[in-house]
Amino acid sequence: MATSPDVTSSDPLATADPTGAAEAHEPKQWAAGLPAVANSFRHGVEQMGLPRTARVFGRLNQDQGFDCPSCAWPDPEAGDRHVAEFCESGAKAVAWEATKRRVDRDFFARHPVSALHEQSEWWLGQQGRLTEPMYLPAGGTHYVPVTWGAANEIMARHLKALPTPDDAVFYTSGRTSNEAAFLYQLMVRAFGTNNLPDCSNMCHESSGTAMSEQIGIGKGAVTLESMEQAELIVIAGQNPGTNAPRMLTHLENAKKNGAVIVAVNPLPEAGLIRFKNPQTPRGMVGPGTALADDYLQIRLGGDHALFRAVGHLLVTAEDAAPGTVLDRAFVESHTAGYEEYAAAVREIDWTATQLATGLDRAEIEALAQRFVESRATVVCWAMGLTQHVHAVNTIQEVVNVLLLQGNIGKPGAGPCPVRGHSNVQGDRTMGIWEQMPQTFLDAIEGEFGFAPPTDHGVDAVATVQRLRDKAVRVFFGMGGNFAMATPDTPVVHEGLRACDLTVHVSTKLNRSHTVTGTEALILPCLGRTDRDATPRGHQGVTVEDSQGQVHLSEGRLDPPSDQCRSEVAIVTGLAEHLVPDVGSVDWHALGEDNDLVRDHISRVVPSFEDYNARVRQPGGFLLPHKPRDSREFDTPSGKAEFLARDVPMLELPEGRLLLQTIRSHDQFNTTIYGHADRYRGISGNRRVVLVSPEDLHRLGFHQGEVVDVVSEFEGTERRAEGFTLVSYPTARSCAAAYYPETNVLMAADHVALRSNTPVAKALVVRLERR
Known part of the structure; x- marks a missing residue:
């Protein structure tokens, strides 16, 4: 893509976006092997240099090391791990986070928000780690530096001025640690709302x-x-x-x-x-x-x-x-x-x-x-x-x-x-849910001396719907890239721009930082690889993997700057300004000592008794699971329930296809590491749609043709423009394309029954020549 005139040639990677014409080759018939090793170390060395790569990869997913910030796949027992206990996807995620590149105040001074918004997701993520809090004032064109104290005052001022706490939404990414998630939901409930949507709303x-x-x-x-x-x-x-x-x-x-x-x-x-x-x-x-x-x-x-x-x-x-x-x-x-x-x-x-x-x-x-x-x-x-x-x-x-x-x-x-984000399961265990059971809320009251709100809050889809209605005044994102991860992308962008304040806690730039409210804050946080040193010593965090194992993660790299704070410290710093007198919470002490946070968790969250001691055992500890452990079932009947539901038949009108959104091999959720999907044989461009050769022939198209993809839902059409057709051995009547580029085709009202998950699979679409 063309670079903005505001991006000068002295900027890192200013003209290096590799997007070009899409190329399609035969899909691979095997995965991993030497190419996976080579690509892992290539990403590491390009971002971190050789010595740092060796040091970081050597501690990744190791006992006494740090947890991979990518997927939630569990680790083997502490004594059964390989020297290289990571995969290519994990290596990319760690290299992306532990990069030596930096985004400082001079970078923001050179680039107005409008110019940054023109850049690709790949380009934004490649610029480097954020180094200090940045503020976009009302009417401003550039982010400017702001102190942590001033940032907390801005957030507290906006939140306290709301007619009701429910006018704010507090989103959470699946990378947030157990300790940060627990304190985050505690602060939000002390503020008076259960508006705690998270990425689990959109996946499992x-x-x-x-x-x-x-x-x-x-x-x-x-x-x-x-x-x-x-x-x-x-x-x-x-x-x-x-x-x-x-x-x-x-x-x-x-x-x-x-x-x-x-x-x-x-x-x-x-x-x-x-x-x-x-x-x-x-x-x-x-x-x-x-x-x-x-x-x-x-x-x-x-x-x-x-x-x-x-x-x-x-x-x-x-x-x-x-x-x-x-x-x-x-x-x-x-x-x-x-x-x-x-x-x-x-x-x-x-x-x-x-x-x-x-x-x-x-x-x-x-x-x-x-x-x-x-x-x-x-x-x-x-x-x-x-x-x-x-x-x-x-x-x-x-x-x-x-x-x-x-x-x-x-x-x-x-x-x-199989959960896709490193601590998405742990965040839910810690209370990141808009409808936590009363027993959990009662435990909070018993531990901290205030009664949390009991009305259910909004999930991710309801947040999109409220943004559509211009009913969100403050949006706070603890990680993630909400502006690109959700359905109805233009609607979400319009709703975020209608907010009074948008706040994002992040390690690196993404699209959400360029889709701002009247005022906006970017708060730089530590990553999994970073050392978190406080007056009370070196702090570790804990995570829960996809199979219920809870273990300790301790970063050892020097942070990008002394202005980067842990998510725990960011939450407690805001809480000291926002809810200092709600209940009996020593926010300042909790911000410096994760052991104190875990002590509270051990008394609030079931099965976390003696948390600090158990998580320091080799490999941590496995949470109980009654069906797995003893064939006991907490259902109304006390037994596992057979449930026979009617089997639906999905009607497909003539000339249409069923589209599924997918990841490429060079991405993790909305984070784009490159423009090659090695195993599927696609390179050069992500705006492709995979269709079977039989369907291409039936519909009168051919490989390499550029089309618009148009979704149809309840009489409304949504359009994704400029996609190259790739003949691919997928099932008949089916097509596939990468997200987040195709999230524009998803409707906020098109959801899974009873779970309210956005529908991203089996979208009815047609292809139109340009």
Whole structure:
């Protein structure tokens, strides 16, 4: 893209945005290996230099080291970790954060906000770490330096002037530590609102909603050890090769132990085809390990119908040969609703099922036979299941199938939602939720002496809707890039610009800093790699991974400047100005000593007793999980619930496609590391849409043609302009394109039923020539 005239040639990377014409090559048939190692160290050396790269990578995901700021995949036991216990995605995330590049006051003096807004997401992130608080005054064109004291006074002044605390929204990214998240929700509730949307609202809210209703807890029931003991692993709507690459090692271990792996995904993903483990000679110079025994390229939106068909086949096989297919002892002792479920699934319309799934009946029957032959089954899933209109029902159908054979609460079995952000699960545990249960609020009152508000707050989608209505006066973002992560991008931008004040706690620049309210603040925070030294000593933080393990993370690098503060210190500094006299909270002391924060957590959050001692054990500690540990279920019946929901049929008008938004291999959420999607063979430009060659022919298009993508929802069209068509072996009638560029096609009112997650999968779109 052309650089703004305000960006001078002396600026780092001022003309280095690599965006060019999109190039498409054959997709890879394997993942990792030597290219992953080379790319990991290339990113490290480019951003950090060789000595710093060696020092940082050597401590990444190690006991007594720091936790990866990328995905939430768990670490092996402390004694079982590799010297290089990280993946290419983690290496990129750490290099991006630990870069030596800096964005200082001179940078902001050279660049008006309007010029920064013209730059790409990649360019903004590449400029370097933020070094001091910056303020955009009303009517200003440039951010200017501001002291922390003045920044706190500006925020407190705006917040205290609101007619009601509910006119403010406090967003949270999944990178926030347990300690910062706990204090953040405490400050927000002391202020008087439960408006605590977070990134979980946009990803695994459907998983939590579904599993809470069925098994009494919204977290997965599988550990690393258990996964490697599985006889069958079904991976549905997930691409671990890009989004959780360390998972491939454990899939390989399971495979060596005899597991069968089935992939269910519209797109063929290299990591599920073959894995070349860079930790082994066979992976570096040999053929690696073939992972997926079967690859079902399902039609978008067809997962509910698929798992319903599997349930049908299991139940009818049990009817034909009682006692040979289902775990009747488990079903009778630990579940409720089986007879109603069985009655619902005994009849099936195979024609409709094949149309919904895009699969042959033989493929579905073969999958069901895999379940019959397995005595221990794990089903993993991610956004490919959670971001549909009927996501909650789909996930409950997955759990129904697991319950039929007693696949929960035993080794090698269980539901396994794979969370995508490093502490998104821990943030929820710490109270970042707009509708925390009364027991949690009562515990806060008992510990801190004030009564938190009880009315539910707004989630991420409701925040977008309130921004659309110009009903948000102050927006506070604890990490993340809300301006690009949400649906209806233009609406969000207009709503943010209508705010009186926007505040973002960040390590680096992103789009949200250029879409400002009347006044705006950027508050630079420490990253996971940075040392946090306070008058009370070196501070560590804790995180909870995707499988419920809580562990300590301690950064050791010098911070970018002495003006960067920890998220804990940022929250407590504001709280001292905003809610100094609410309850009995010593905000100043808590800002200097994370042990004191953890002491409070141990008395408020269930299962965190003796927190400080337990988290300092090698590897930390595993949170209890009743279904996994003892087959106990906190549901109204006291049992796991079979829930038979109607299977939807997604109608697709003539000339339309079903679009899913996806990540490239060179990004993490809205953070763009580069413009190459190595495994899918795409490079040069992110504005591409992947369509099957059959569909391109059917619709009269050809590869390389530039089109607009137009979504259709309830009579309203949304348009993403200038996308290059790529012929790709995806499922028929399906298409794929990268987010956040395609978030403009998503409607804020188009949400998953019961979880309110934005729908980013199976969007009805058409392609238009330009």
